[in-house]
Amino acid sequence: MDILTTLGVKTKEALASLYDIAEGEITFENTNPNFAGDYTFVVFPYLRHSRKKPEDTAAEIGDYLKENVAEIDGYNVVKGFLNLELSNDYWLNVAQHRIDEGVTVPNIGGGKKVVVEYSSPNTNKPLHLGHIRNNVLGFSFCEILTANGYDVIKNNLVNDRGIHICKSMIAWQKWGNGETPESSSIKGDHLVGKYYVEFEKKFQAEYATWLSSEEGLAQLETFKTSNAAKKYIKEEADLNKAFKSEYKNTYFNNHSDIGAEVKTMLKQWEDNDDEVIALWKKMNGWVYDGFDATYNRLGVSFDKIYYESNTYLLGKEMVQQGLESGAFFTKEDGSVWIDLTDEGLDEKIVQRADGTSVYITQDIGTADLKYQDFQMDKFIYVVGNEQDYHFKVLQLILKKLNKPYADGLYHLSYGMVDLPEGKMKSREGTVVDADELMDEVLSTAQKQTEELGKTEGMSAEQLTELYETLGMGALKYYLLKVDAKKRMMYDPKESIDFQGNTAPFIQYTYTRINSIIRAANETGKSTVFVEPNNLEAEEKDLIVLMNAYPAAVNAAANNYNPSEIANAVYELAKAFNKFYHEHIILGAEDEAVRGFRLALSQAVGETIKHGFSLLGIGVPARM
RNA sequence: GGUUCCAUAGCUCAACCGGAUAGAGCAACGGUUUUCUAAACCGUAGGUUCCAGGUUCGAGUCCUGGUGGGAUCACCA
Numbered sequence: 001m002d003i004l005t006t007l008g009v010k011t012k013e014a015l016a017s018l019y020d021i022a023e024g025e026i027t028f029e030n031t032n033p034n035f036a037g038d039y040t041f042v043v044f045p046y047l048r049h050s051r052k053k054p055e056d057t058a059a060e061i062g063d064y065l066k067e068n069v070a071e072i073d074g075y076n077v078v079k080g081f082l083n084l085e086l087s088n089d090y091w092l093n094v095a096q097h098r099i100d101e102g103v104t105v106p107n108i109g110g111g112k113k114v115v116v117e118y119s120s121p122n123t124n125k126p127l128h129l130g131h132i133r134n135n136v137l138g139f140s141f142c143e144i145l146t147a148n149g150y151d152v153i154k155n156n157l158v159n160d161r162g163i164h165i166c167k168s169m170i171a172w173q174k175w176g177n178g179e180t181p182e183s184s185s186i187k188g189d190h191l192v193g194k195y196y197v198e199f200e201k202k203f204q205a206e207y208a209t210w211l212s213s214e215e216g217l218a219q220l221e222t223f224k225t226s227n228a229a230k231k232y233i234k235e236e237a238d239l240n241k242a243f244k245s246e247y248k249n250t251y252f253n254n255h256s257d258i259g260a261e262v263k264t265m266l267k268q269w270e271d272n273d274d275e276v277i278a279l280w281k282k283m284n285g286w287v288y289d290g291f292d293a294t295y296n297r298l299g300v301s302f303d304k305i306y307y308e309s310n311t312y313l314l315g316k317e318m319v320q321q322g323l324e325s326g327a328f329f330t331k332e333d334g335s336v337w338i339d340l341t342d343e344g345l346d347e348k349i350v351q352r353a354d355g356t357s358v359y360i361t362q363d364i365g366t367a368d369l370k371y372q373d374f375q376m377d378k379f380i381y382v383v384g385n386e387q388d389y390h391f392k393v394l395q396l397i398l399k400k401l402n403k404p405y406a407d408g409l410y411h412l413s414y415g416m417v418d419l420p421e422g423k424m425k426s427r428e429g430t431v432v433d434a435d436e437l438m439d440e441v442l443s444t445a446q447k448q449t450e451e452l453g454k455t456e457g458m459s460a461e462q463l464t465e466l467y468e469t470l471g472m473g474a475l476k477y478y479l480l481k482v483d484a485k486k487r488m489m490y491d492p493k494e495s496i497d498f499q500g501n502t503a504p505f506i507q508y509t510y511t512r513i514n515s516i517i518r519a520a521n522e523t524g525k526s527t528v529f530v531e532p533n534n535l536e537a538e539e540k541d542l543i544v545l546m547n548a549y550p551a552a553v554n555a556a557a558n559n560y561n562p563s564e565i566a567n568a569v570y571e572l573a574k575a576f577n578k579f580y581h582e583h584i585i586l587g588a589e590d591e592a593v594r595g596f597r598l599a600l601s602q603a604v605g606e607t608i609k610h611g612f613s614l615l616g617i618g619v620p621a622r623m
Numbered sequence: 624g625g626u627u628c629c630a631u632a633g634c635u636c637a638a639c640c641g642g643a644u645a646g647a648g649c650a651a652c653g654g655u656u657u658u659c660u661a662a663a664c665c666g667u668a669g670g671u672u673c674c675a676g677g678u679u680c681g682a683g684u685c686c687u688g689g690u691g692g693g694a695u696c697a698c699c700a
Contacts, residue, residue: 032643042642044680054680080680081643122700159700249699308700335698344626345696352698359700388627389695415628416693423693454660470662482636487628487693489635493649498662500648501636508662516659548639555639567637567647574647577663586659623662 003071004028011041014064019049036076037083044080054080088535095543099529099599103610105553109150115370116142118382119156119300123287124164124196126189127294129432129490130417130424136476136616137414137484138382139300140562143614148557153374155304157366160284161312166265168192169279170258171199181286187435189290192283203258207251211244219247294434299616306366312357314365318401319351327400340396348393363394371405378408385413412560415487438472444496445471449623466620470504473617477503480615481566501570503617506608509573510619513605516586520598525586527602530595538579542600545572546607553614562615569611576604
């Protein structure tokens with residue numbers, strides 16, 4: 001029986017026999033490091049039954065437990081806190097089990113099927129830092145679920161059609177002069193992105209001209225006296241600027257020449273125009289080549305890729321079902337809506353008056369498609385928290401449609417990544433490009449490694465691989481160590497820092513262990529676990545932390561939060577470095593002590609490697 | 624304005640779902656290398672956990688009300 005279970009049972013017994021308490025859930029906490037002991041039982045809640053001072057109550061329970069639980073060596077009491085001290089034999093036992101069995105994670109998934117959607121890029125722009133957080137988070141979380149016994153399907157929904165890609169296409173057609181990734185040596189996704197930017201530039205210029213035209217100025221005057229302008233007047237905002245942003249979409253739709261071209265192209269695409277489809281395929285092909293390279297480098301992969309061009313018409317049938325069942329209603333113009341005011345939300349459109357679908361319609365359809373394809377128990381969307389509302393609505397709609405899978409929807413909502421200068425804004429050119437960023441961390445890894453000069457004898461390929469492992473590790477760890485839910489700050493200086501709570505620090509710890517084990521093997525020293533006579537504090541810390549690791553893996557899955565694993569691994573690495581500094585391992589005189597420490601070190605190394613693999617980070621043999 | 628998320632050391636983040644004296648890293652200062660990799664280790668300094676109430680034996684954590692910030696409230700995706 002697990003020690004905590006035993007303690008729970010015995011403590012219940014103690015409470016019953018001492019104070020006649022029958023009910024209640026018994027919980028233990030890890031003893032605060034400032035006090036002696038391993039687990040702590042808080043007696044305050046039981047004082048009204050015991051009718052004794054906290055100290056006396058704790059002591060009575062402590063006596064009972066010491067008497068009845070073999071693993072308890074002793075206890076101490078501070079106010080109402082009963083600190084239980086477990087024997088060294090118990091901890092050595094734990095160590096032996098861990099060493100014999102390797103890392104074992106309790107199976108909480110039970111083979112349940114989970115579809116995880118992440119990445120979900122648009123095909124008009126290259127990936128940026130925000131996408132990296134998404135990809136790294138999504139991939140890591142899939143690894144974590146798998147380790148917990150879930151059957152995971154990683155899926156990507158590629159947004160490959162729509163007005164945005166048409167903008168790139170028009171720009172390329174008009175101003176591209178036949179430029180290709182080959183002819184320009186520009187990575188495909190960046191090339192397409194270049195034309196997207198080009199389009200925006202030309203459009204802005206056209207818009208600016210119009211704004212100062214007679215018609216534009218007339219519209220501005222109309223705007224100034226309109227209702228829409230009132231709130232700007234209240235805020236004392238610049239009305240010219242306000243008009244410029246307010247009217248932009250209207251201008252694009254009703255006045256712009258290139259806007260009209262884009263819209264025509266989108267229509268042609270929907271009508272399956274051969275030429276447009278060919279161009280679309282060509283340019284998307286470039287983007288996919290580019291994305292594949294980036295995904296490869298990030299080390300992420302997918303089991304199933306959905307393309308919006310195939311799924312964007314889905315969901316209409318379900319809109320019909322919803323109309324029949326009364327979940328949806330039709331407005332006068334023929335558009336279809338759902339009323340969510342009972343849930344504290346608004347009315348939400350699910351189909352336009354012309355019968356075409358909107359964003360959420362597609363998601364309704366895709367959810368159903370996923371269910372047809374996989375009959376999953378749960379389906380998770382790794383999407384930024386800016387879409388909290390969208391997924392709340394999506395789930396409610398699925399519920400109102402009585403879909404059996406509706407309850408299985410979970411939005412893994414992660415926070416935005418901010419820069420020291422503020423928010424990333426593509427319009428202001430402050431986005432951090434994914435490929436550039438990866439190059440940067442890589443060259444930093446190389447520079448650092450070369451400065452330290454410990455890689456003598458390594459081949460060019462080995463070095464390249466090492467820089468990749470260190471650089472990508474640093475970047476991924478930087479993004480994964482903070483709580484996924486929280487908005488985070490990306491400081492370029494910090495992200496390439498290799499000291500302290502960073503991947504290279506942990507990787508370094510791993511290589512230290514690795515080199516000791518290697519030396520032990522070379523000199524024929526046994527790394528087999530031997531029970532020593534004594535247990536040092538630093539040794540015990542390692543056992544305690546390794547013992548806690550599987551629970552952290554469970555918690556990371558339950559809380560949708562890889563950072564719990566990052567923290568657990570960091571604590572372990574830190575504890576090992578302290579142990580390493582305080583105690584000699586390979587050179588220990590006593591054979592039993594040496595064997596024990598070697599076995600323990602090896603187990604620490606395995607745990608680090610295990611944890612890092614769940615984060616999608618590799619460990620080098622040496623560095 | 625409605626809804627919603629957030630606020631912890633100079634900076635970036637923890638704090639095991641209500642427990643003890645709130646912890647790390649970075650930055651600053653000082654120390655450690657004839658011993659298994661110093662990308663390491665040890666020490667010093669740094670806090671009214673945004674504010675005001677409330678619940679509780681006990682609150683950074685729960686509730687209410689403020690203040691400040693983000694997101695969202697599109698027939699965009």
